Amino acid sequence: MKKTFILSAATAVTLAAGSAFAAGTGGHVTDYAFSFEGPFGSYDQDQLQRGLQVYTEICSGCHGLQYVPFRALEDLGYTDAEVRAYAENFFVPDTGPEALPGDERPAIPTDYFPGSALSNAPDLSLMAKARAGFHGPAGTGISQLVNGMGGAEYIASVLAGYTGEEQEQAGVILYENEAYGGYFAMSQPLWGDDVVYADGTEATLEQQAQDVAAFLMWAAEPKLEARKTAGITAVLFLGLLTVLLYLSNKKLWAPVKHRKENAPAE
Known part of the structure; x- marks a missing residue:
């Protein structure tokens, strides 16, 4: 039986602007200090593991990582046995000789993460890379080059940028977000203490936002x-x-x- 995440379905992370019903005018993006920034920066393996946990428990019910193979998780410090055990929580199409159309099987390390479960939920594999040039003239990413700000900052700022204000347009509830710069159709996915980190880190709203943003940066740039x-x-x-x-x-x-x-x- 396919493992589901109730919290994921209730608070899906819809990061792409294509899923929004109201266009933003450009909001405030916080310049978070990620360990991988700069010419000598590198990923914080503990942060990536926490980000994977947030993705698994909050995001994966609706959003996929279709370009990321499960075996790549070994780069995060997991053993082959741990990767196999994790992959079995996901189901992929069964293409075996005796499989019938629509049959599924537990994933194995050589499989890729499933795609998004909802048509309006963008795949997150390349999200951080796609948003890397979100500022600067004509999307050239000049601010990222000069200030060290990129897609990970944008994602973390959006996840932590809800004001609590709502409005209804054409029967759709829109939510105000300071980083987005307006209202869009993404309900707040993170509230703080949504997960219990295995390493004991306090799961504040900003901590979770930065952790999953760092993980999505790794997914886009392994x-x-x-x-x-x-x-x-x-x-x-x-x-x-x-x-x-x-x-x-x-x-x-x-x-x-x-x-x-x-x-x-x-």
Whole structure:
């Protein structure tokens, strides 16, 4: 029987603007200090595990991670046995030779997270990456480059940005959100103490918002640390190469320059 999360269904996280019925005008986004920011930043494994717990207990009933394989959770510090046990909580289409249309089976590590259960619930696999350029001219992400703000800050700010104000439009209840900058059709999913963290961390509203935002950043950029390492290595190599080329150029052309300087005037 498929495992369901009642709380998830009641308070689905609808982060995409496409699910909103009222467009925002651009609100306040908090510049949270995530460990993975900057050229030398790296993921906080404990935070990612807490974010996975928030996703599992709050978000997964409606929202999917269809581009994330279960086996990738080993990067979060889980063992193969723990990943297998976790994957069995989800069901995926059974494509076996004896399977009938519509049959499902418990997931295994090589499977991917299921997609979203609701048509208006966006998949969260690339959400943090998609929102990374939410400010700056023409979505260029200039503010992210200069201020270190990106999709994770936006997601955390939205989750913690509800004012409690509501309004009804065309029979639909809309909820005001400071980070979104207006009203949209996403009821408040996090309230504080929604989960009991396995590591004993106090599950405040902002803590949960930052943890799940960090997890979604990892889901969108699982190889972020490797890319940073490769980038820093390339920059250092190019810098060293530039110095060597400059010195080589000076050495090769020094005799020619010296002859020109000592040549008799005509």
